[in-house]
Amino acid sequence: xxxxxxxxxxxxxxxxxxxxxxxxxxxxxxxxxxxxxxxxxxxxxxxxxxxxxxxxxxxxxxxxxxxxxxxxxxxxxxxxxxxxxxxxxxxxxxxxxxxxxxxxxxxxxxxxxxxxxxxxxxxxxxxxxxxxxxxxxxxxxxxxxxxxxxxxxxxxxxxxxxxxxxxxxxxxxxxxxxxxxxxxxxxxxxxxxxxxxxxxxxxxxxxxxxxxxxxxxxxxxxxxxxxxxxxxxxxxxxxxxxxxxxxxxxxxxxxxxxxxxxxxxxxxxxxxxxxxxxxxxxxxxxxxxxxxxxxxxxxxxxxxxxxxxxxxxxxxxxxxxxxxxxxxxxxxxxxxxxxxxxxxxxxxxxxxxxxxxxxxxxxxxxxxxxx
Amino acid sequence: xxxxxxxxxxxxxxxxxxxxxxxxxxxxxxxxxxxxxxxxxxxxxxxxxxxxxxxxxxxxxxxxxxxxxxxxxxxxxxxxxxxxxxxxxxxxxxxxxxxxxxxxxxxxxxxxxxxxxxxxxxxxxxxxxxxxxxxxxxxxxxxxxxxxxxxxxxxxxxxxxxxxxxxxxxxxxxxxxxxxxxxxxxxxxxxxxxxxxxxxxxxxxxxxxxxxxxxxxxxxxxxxxxxxxxxxxxxxxxxxxxxxxxxxxxxxxxxxxxxxxxxxxxxxxxxxxxxxxxxxxxxxxxxxxxxxxxxxxxxxxxxxxxxxxxxxxxxxxxxxxxxxxxxxxxxxxxxxxxxxxxxxxxxx
Numbered sequence: 001x002x003x004x005x006x007x008x009x010x011x012x013x014x015x016x017x018x019x020x021x022x023x024x025x026x027x028x029x030x031x032x033x034x035x036x037x038x039x040x041x042x043x044x045x046x047x048x049x050x051x052x053x054x055x056x057x058x059x060x061x062x063x064x065x066x067x068x069x070x071x072x073x074x075x076x077x078x079x080x081x082x083x084x085x086x087x088x089x090x091x092x093x094x095x096x097x098x099x100x101x102x103x104x105x106x107x108x109x110x111x112x113x114x115x116x117x118x119x120x121x122x123x124x125x126x127x128x129x130x131x132x133x134x135x136x137x138x139x140x141x142x143x144x145x146x147x148x149x150x151x152x153x154x155x156x157x158x159x160x161x162x163x164x165x166x167x168x169x170x171x172x173x174x175x176x177x178x179x180x181x182x183x184x185x186x187x188x189x190x191x192x193x194x195x196x197x198x199x200x201x202x203x204x205x206x207x208x209x210x211x212x213x214x215x216x217x218x219x220x221x222x223x224x225x226x227x228x229x230x231x232x233x234x235x236x237x238x239x240x241x242x243x244x245x246x247x248x249x250x251x252x253x254x255x256x257x258x259x260x261x262x263x264x265x266x267x268x269x270x271x272x273x274x275x276x277x278x279x280x281x282x283x284x285x286x287x288x289x290x291x292x293x294x295x296x297x298x299x300x301x302x303x304x305x306x307x308x309x310x311x312x313x314x315x316x317x318x319x320x321x322x323x324x325x326x327x328x329x330x331x332x333x334x335x336x337x338x339x340x341x342x343x344x345x346x347x348x349x350x351x352x353x354x355x356x357x358x359x360x361x362x363x364x365x366x367x368x369x370x371x
Numbered sequence: 372x373x374x375x376x377x378x379x380x381x382x383x384x385x386x387x388x389x390x391x392x393x394x395x396x397x398x399x400x401x402x403x404x405x406x407x408x409x410x411x412x413x414x415x416x417x418x419x420x421x422x423x424x425x426x427x428x429x430x431x432x433x434x435x436x437x438x439x440x441x442x443x444x445x446x447x448x449x450x451x452x453x454x455x456x457x458x459x460x461x462x463x464x465x466x467x468x469x470x471x472x473x474x475x476x477x478x479x480x481x482x483x484x485x486x487x488x489x490x491x492x493x494x495x496x497x498x499x500x501x502x503x504x505x506x507x508x509x510x511x512x513x514x515x516x517x518x519x520x521x522x523x524x525x526x527x528x529x530x531x532x533x534x535x536x537x538x539x540x541x542x543x544x545x546x547x548x549x550x551x552x553x554x555x556x557x558x559x560x561x562x563x564x565x566x567x568x569x570x571x572x573x574x575x576x577x578x579x580x581x582x583x584x585x586x587x588x589x590x591x592x593x594x595x596x597x598x599x600x601x602x603x604x605x606x607x608x609x610x611x612x613x614x615x616x617x618x619x620x621x622x623x624x625x626x627x628x629x630x631x632x633x634x635x636x637x638x639x640x641x642x643x644x645x646x647x648x649x650x651x652x653x654x655x656x657x658x659x660x661x662x663x664x665x666x667x668x669x670x671x672x673x674x675x676x677x678x679x680x681x682x683x684x685x686x687x688x689x690x691x692x693x694x695x696x697x698x699x700x701x702x703x704x705x706x707x708x709x710x711x712x713x714x715x716x717x718x719x
Contacts, residue, residue: 037613040493040494040495052538052541052542053537053538053540053541053553054537054540054541054544054552054553056527056552056553056554056555064541064544064545065545129561132561133564133568136564136565136568136569136570137568141569156568156569156570157527157570225525226524226525226526227515227523227525227526227527227572228525228526228527228552230525237570238554315532315557316556316557316558316561317556317561318529318554318555318556318561318562318565320555324532324555324557328466328532328533328555328557329532329533329537329555331466331533332465332466332469332532332533332534333489333538334493335469335489335490335493335494337470337473
């Protein structure tokens with residue numbers, strides 16, 4: 001039997017599988033044994049308990065009497081918010097720096113080089129803490145807020161912007177508004193007299209804005225009362241620092257991806273476009289970048305996944321993301337280490353898998369169709 | 372061919388190794404005081420302390436650990452190994468401290484941790500005995516002109532995550548129908564800096580830590596303590612459940628420091644007392660008569676070693692929180708006969 005390679009391969013694979021199963025069994029058995037020896041129980045029932053702590057920044061509503069489950073949701077939304085903001089900003093900045101890196105201008109090219117080398121060779125956590133205290137040290141206290149025209153206030157507690165207070169009828173109107181936005185790209189492609197409906201579909205987003213505005217009862221402006229600013233919406237410095245840290249750090253890596261992808265586009269494409277008389281910008285945006293995007297996407301995916309996972313560093317600067325709130329406060333209050341960590345890991349795994357599935361779909365959509 | 376055999380052998384050796392390792396880990400728990408045995412074998416006590424809060428545990432300019440909690444670690448090392456230097460300090464954040472103890476990474480946790488019913492029942496830990504009595508205190512800038520906690524409605528305070536402090540603030544809010552916001556940090560350094568910068572209106576923690584925070588500010592005199600105490604905070608060492616003997620050792624090491632103060636024995640006069648004292652209580656305490664230490668599985672003169680190594684509780688307090696340290700009045704931490712709560716169990 002051992003003489004035939006295929007059999008040997010089979011046997012080796014079975015052995016490996018058995019080894020993996022044995023290790024998994026040991027891990028589970030060891031964990032349950034240790035839990036029971038320390039009089040700890042395993043279960044997710046604690047999620048329904050009253051949380052009884054404050055979450056300083058929340059996008060969806062939160063009160064101290066809500067449950068741990070709600071705390072999980074609130075902190076998860078905070079994580080998603082900073083991830084989305086980080087991905088958008090890091091991509092924009094990375095694209096810019098990557099293009100600058102290839103500039104014919106010596107100064108621009110080397111500025112980009114210095115940026116990349118400086119940023120990607122210092123630890124992300126250090127950068128985030130640096131931004132946090134850099135932000136905090138420069139801004140005035142609430143009572144001496146900087147007034148920005150348009151009703152905005154800026155101080156050490158954050159940027160306060162006017163917010164809309166919605167009327168009762170607003171929920172229906174907002175739904176209609178969202179539906180109009182979703183339908184826009186579909187309507188855009190509707191066939192009309194051999195062509196497409198096209199730009200006429202832009203009436204829909206306009207209608208959406210109108211519908212949304214119709215739901216607003218009044219605009220609330222931030223004002224100073226007592227210690228803090230009340231009214232309006234607050235963008236806290238924790239969010240700003242984490243966002244800046246993540247965006248600037250990952251932009252450096254994305255810039256290198258952009259540069260390598262642009263350089264990987266065959267030079268003939270560039271030369272041919274120039275020969276047709278296209279301007280430098282047109283060559284870049286119409287000919288080179290669309291082809292470079294195909295090369296970038298797989299590498300960008302892993303940078304984006306890294307960025308999402310790195311949002312957990314927000315715990316260091318008091319940004320209430322899932323790791324700080326759920327794997328911190330809730331874990332300590334409920335005494336459920338194993339369960340909370342399992343939940344946090346499962347959430348990050350799910351988000352990462354969904355995100356990479358989306359990126360793979362996008363990748364296959366823009367990939368060259370080969371015959 | 373040989374390659375495959377060799378691979379299969381390596382593979383099975385690995386599995387056998389893992390099974391053996393797990394088996395060894397399991398069988399270890401059947402020894403009587405596994406922690407003491409492990410400490411003696413290792414020649415070192417592994418003590419979980421603060422990452423750096425003046426008063427409790429911090430490293431001085433020369434990198435040496437100092438503080439009230441550190442003194443207990445040193446005392447336990449002196450009692451068990453005869454040498455207060457044989458301690459390995461693990462700085463733990465408030466978030467991970469109990470997990471680190473549960474997992475067996477440290478022998479004991481002395482990290483200004485509050486003793487609560489929930490922790491003792493739900494975490495599988497033993498709350499040995501309080502070594503510092505305090506209460507949750509809020510410190511604010513003088514310039515805010517705030518005299519009471521209730522006046523802080525609408526304000527934000529900085530604090531550390533993974534503590535009982537958040538819950539206390541939430542309860543206080545609910546009881547008084549006000550809203551004090553909280554901003555949670557992982558480590559005291561960042562929280563102090565944020566309070567200093569004015570991101571929060573105040574800083575809250577147990578009284579000792581707030582005093583430490585004030586000493587870390589650029590101008591400590593700009594900050595005042597509000598008179599109200601939000602909750603009792605009996606702080607003390609924690610050990611794992613299931614090793615009662617080790618818990619006893621930690622408890623009686625702390626009591627040895629109290630008893631020494633009661634008997635008037637100090638680091639400076641302990642040798643003198645050992646030679647000349649005729650008081651039977653002192654003689655028993657220092658291990659010259661009776662077998663008090665042996666009963667704990669230690670040397671009979673363990674209390675002598677403790678006092679020789681760190682001094683009595685009063686001396687330690689003076690050096691850390693008292694007049695030579697943060698300047699916090701002794702208050703509740705005085706011996707009972709001086710109006711405090713420090714009341715050791717009887718020694719004889």
